[in-house]
Amino acid sequence: MADFFLQALGQVGSPMVLALITIGVLFGIIGGCIPGFTVTMAILVVFPFTFAMDPISGVSLMVGVFVGGYSGGLVSGIMLGIPGTPSSITTVYDGYPMAQKGEPGRALGIGVAASFIGTLISVAVLVFFGPLIASYSMKFRPWEITSLIVFALTLVAGLSNGAMLKGLLAAALGLLITTVGYDRNSNLRFDFDLPVLGSGFEILPVMIGIFAFSQLMGNLEKLRDDKSDIKDVNTNVAIPYRQILVDMSRQKINTVRSSLIGSLVGALPGTGGTVANFISYDQAKKMSRHPERFGTGTPDGIVASEASNSAVAGGAFVPTLALGIPGDLPMAIMMGVLILHGITPGPLMFEQNPVLVGAIYASLLIGAVVMVLSQLLLVRWFAKISLIPQQVLVPVVLMLCAVGAFALNNNLFDVWVLFIFGILGYLLWKAEVPLTPLILGVVLGDNMERQLFRALELDSSWLTFLTRPLSALFLALAVVSLLFSLYQNRKIRLHALETKGE
Amino acid sequence: MNDATRQARSPSDRARQEETRAKAMGHIVLNVTLAVLFIFLFLRAGSLPSSMWEPLGSGSFPRMVLAALVVFNGLIIATEVRHFIAMPALPAKALTGWCYQHRLAFGVLGLFTLFILAVPILGFRWSSLPFLIACQFLLGARHFRGILIAIAVALVMSFGIEALFRDVFTISLPRGLWN
Incomplete structure (x- = not known):
């Protein structure tokens, strides 16, 4: 693997690819620092630009966006008190008070340094565990893969805050979308005599439509509710480098612990940066000698939040590359992009495309360096950019989504697919149906059907799913995750009733 | 007057x-609309051919998924009906109020529909330009400075993006009937 990594480093180190990573990181930071834009949206906007690129260039650009996006949320969180992405919510708890006390540069510097170390640790986790899990999962047969996909879908559906049934509905709807068009025996399904439906729906217009429209229309609803003017922000920020070195030297354990939490949470399907930064912040507070300082502008809180949400970047790649199962929503989109470039993520990727895997490692590392340099040098510009109003953002992003959908196959039908699934996504979002399980269902549907067919071809008994230990374990975990979710739902309901009673 | 109305303090x-x-x-x-759609698709999937030598036919997987979808929808409807009955009747103008609240979203979706319809006729450049200006105007660019910014953004994102895709990525965006 070391040879392949060096080979990949050579390719990623070319001026062209370095420039692409830099552009990706800058765009990711910009996307992350604009409230309501999110990392996923940044990835969606950039992906059409990768169509004409070779896989390594395209993937490097996307990885750059990924690294930049996870760290970008801290700028608006610290300067405006509004988290740029949901994964930087806890950054606001201490970053904003510190900035209000007249130390915005210190808050930003600590956040950037923690993000950098978080990304590096998560890459180490990816390099160590990725190949290990991949080599183990090579032993998986169709029964295990089917059960693993069922587990991933139930886990994600169950994690949908008090809406397990809706999460399951969304996951099943995602699976259904993949059944349109020709099946493996060339039989047409649900084509309604429309030739355009013969080849089914492209994954990317479906994913973009579902995610982008609900997100943008949601932003419009906030625009309607929020009548306040844009805050007057002083973007003149000086970074006190010496002070940050002192602060970070006192945060060694907190940084490592938070980075490991971020990597681990990132590797679990359906969790992502938001869960990571809450768990990590909570742990840092519990372990701290001064928990009362949390929320008042302590460096501990910023480090816990930023190290963990940036560590999600590397962690989320572990299940995507090793098992072909994306860890979170941005990674599901990333997987769609890899498939578009003819690469199927999964255990075989380490054997068939080792240079590309090495390129992902190298891009993450280089991206982290570019991220820290850009954040420190250009922070005042990012703070200004985070003030871009939704009235400009929404039409521009919608138009770029349409361009992306069209450029995929030079086909206007894909733009209509984007639009129709966009409306469906918006309606489902309004009905409080979580969209992450839906997108995961869309990404995993084809593979699930294929593996189920193969399993039953090899042994027509459904009982085999329960007699094979690992398959039975995954199915048992799926049941446990649903039961746990039912318990959580009940707890949330009882809590709501108690609050109402008071 | 039901219990809930009386309890509303x-x-x-x-x-x-x-x-x-x-x-x-x-x-x-x-959910009722979705349930009806899923039942229709479930019945339709029943007519898909089955395989002589494979344990599952073409319609088996979709039917499994559709059956699960019908069950999930049924359970959600049952839960929501309980909430619906427990609460007082809505005022007469509730629907109009809801539509008014969502006017910006509907407006943007309407403009986006016009944009997609216009692309094959006018081409990407000339359909995205008015779409971007109209959308920004709808969302609040009403003053002179705002309109100027909206026009500048629209020019860059329509003509600029078209040129970028054509010259750098060698991907040709639709050019319309007259080009």
């Missing part, structure tokens, strides 16, 4: 109850 309680009932009604309408 303040105008904010009443507003919350109305919101819960409105939401429940919306969810029921959506």
Whole structure:
């Protein structure tokens, strides 16, 4: 693997690819620092630009966006008190008070340094565990893969805050979308005599439509509710480098612990940066000698939040590359992009495309360096950019989504697919149906059907799913995750009733 | 007057109850529509050919998924009906109020529909330019400076993006009937 990594480093180190990573990181930071834009949206906007690129260039650009996006949320969180992405919510708890006390540069510097170390640790986790899990999962047969996909879908559906049934509905709807068009025996399904439906729906217009429209229309609803003017922000920020070195030297354990939490949470399907930064912040507070300082502008809180949400970047790649199962929503989109470039993520990727895997490692590392340099040098510009109003953002992003959908196959039908699934996504979002399980269902549907067919071809008994230990374990975990979710739902309901009673 | 109405102690309680009932009604309408669609597709999938030498036919996997979808929808409808019945009736103008609240979203979706319809005729450049200006105007670019910014953004994102894709990525965006 070391040879392949060096080979990949050579390719990623070319001026062209370095420039692409830099552009990706800058765009990711910009996307992350604009409230309501999110990392996923940044990835969606950039992906059409990768169509004409070779896989390594395209993937490097996307990885750059990924690294930049996870760290970008801290700028608006610290300067405006509004988290740029949901994964930087806890950054606001201490970053904003510190900035209000007249130390915005210190808050930003600590956040950037923690993000950098978080990304590096998560890459180490990816390099160590990725190949290990991949080599183990090579032993998986169709029964295990089917059960693993069922587990991933139930886990994600169950994690949908008090809406397990809706999460399951969304996951099943995602699976259904993949059944349109020709099946493996060339039989047409649900084509309604429309030739355009013969080849089914492209994954990317479906994913973009579902995610982008609900997100943008949601932003419009906030625009309607929020009548306040844009805050007057002083973007003149000086970074006190010496002070940050002192602060970070006192945060060694907190940084490592938070980075490991971020990597681990990132590797679990359906969790992502938001869960990571809450768990990590909570742990840092519990372990701290001064928990009362949390929320008042302590460096501990910023480090816990930023190290963990940036560590999600590397962690989320572990299940995507090793098992072909994306860890979170941005990674599901990333997987769609890899498939578009003819690469199927999964255990075989380490054997068939080792240079590309090495390129992902190298891009993450280089991206982290570019991220820290850009954040420190250009922070005042990012703070200004985070003030871009939704009235400009929404039409521009919608138009770029349409361009992306069209450029995929030079086909206007894909733009209509984007639009129709966009409306469906918006309606489902309004009905409080979580969209992450839906997108995961869309990404995993084809593979699930294929593996189920193969399993039953090899042994027509459904009982085999329960007699094979690992398959039975995954199915048992799926049941446990649903039961746990039912318990959580009940707890949330009882809590709501108690609050109402008071 | 039902129990919930009697228990509503303040105008904010009443507003919350109305919101819960409105939401429940919306969810029921959506889930009933989806359930009907899934039952129709389930029946249609039954006519898909089965395989002589494979344990599962073409329609087996979709039918499994559709059956699960019908069950999930049924359970959600049952839950929402309970919420709907427990809350007081909605005021007569609730639907109009909801549409008015969502006017920006509907406006943008309407403009986006016009944009897609216009692309094959006018081409990407000339359909995205008015779309971007109209959208920004709708969302609040009303003053002179705002309109100037909107025009500049629209020019860059329509002509600029078209040129970028054509010259750098060698991907040709639609050029319309007259080009």
